[in-house]
Amino acid sequence: MSSVLRKTLTDLTVGDLMIPAEKVAHVQEGNPIEHALLVLVESGYSSVPVLDLEYKFKGTIAKTPILKSVMGMERFEMERLAEIKVEAVMQKDQPTLTEDTDFLTCLKVVINHAFACVTDEQGYFLGILTRRAILKEVNKSMYTTK
Numbered sequence: 001m002s003s004v005l006r007k008t009l010t011d012l013t014v015g016d017l018m019i020p021a022e023k024v025a026h027v028q029e030g031n032p033i034e035h036a037l038l039v040l041v042e043s044g045y046s047s048v049p050v051l052d053l054e055y056k057f058k059g060t061i062a063k064t065p066i067l068k069s070v071m072g073m074e075r076f077e078m079e080r081l082a083e084i085k086v087e088a089v090m091q092k093d094q095p096t097l098t099e100d101t102d103f104l105t106c107l108k109v110v111i112n113h114a115f116a117c118v119t120d121e122q123g124y125f126l127g128i129l130t131r132r133a134i135l136k137e138v139n140k141s142m143y144t145t146k
């Protein structure tokens with residue numbers, strides 16, 4: 001039996017539910033947005049984490065701000081995708097969690113965010129917690145508690 005099954009909802013922490021860093025698609029802040037768009041389109045995700053060269057969490061990047069940044073008066077100026085850096089377009093004001101963050105805090109965070117990044121005390125990226133992981137546990141608990 002997994003640790004997730006043995007615990008009640010309120011005993012769960014981020015560490016029980018997160019997707020580890022090695023399974024998460026990400027880009028670096030110094031990459032051109034062309035690379036970020038390729039990662040987003042290839043992975044199928046609408047938004048992914050942005051890290052620095054040391055693997056510290058810096059923000060997230062999504063398809064819509066990338067496309068807005070190359071939107072001209074009459075057309076998308078796609079040649080500019082190679083000139084603009086991820087750091088100029090990424091969202092910086094994103095919530096972060098630590099592995100010991102409790103379930104109720106996670107539930108509140110995923111109301112407004114499809115995922116939140118998990119970091120250690122130094123800001124090194126450890127993985128993500130998705131809305132799907134939280135909803136799965138809520139759904140499971142509906143069938144196991146009265």
Ligand code: 2BA
Nearest residue numbers: 023024025043044045046047048049114115130131132133
């Ligand atoms: P979105 O890309 O907007 O995806 C919304 C939901 O659609 C996902 O919810 C998932 O249920 C489904 N989905 C989208 N693309 C998928 C794919 N390639 N494979 C499987 N399912 C896919 P969540 O699983 O709750 O994920 C929430 C958000 O977390 C995603 O939003 C994405 O921005 C990010 N994310 C999830 N897994 C990721 C990973 N391995 N690497 C990078 N980002 C990830």
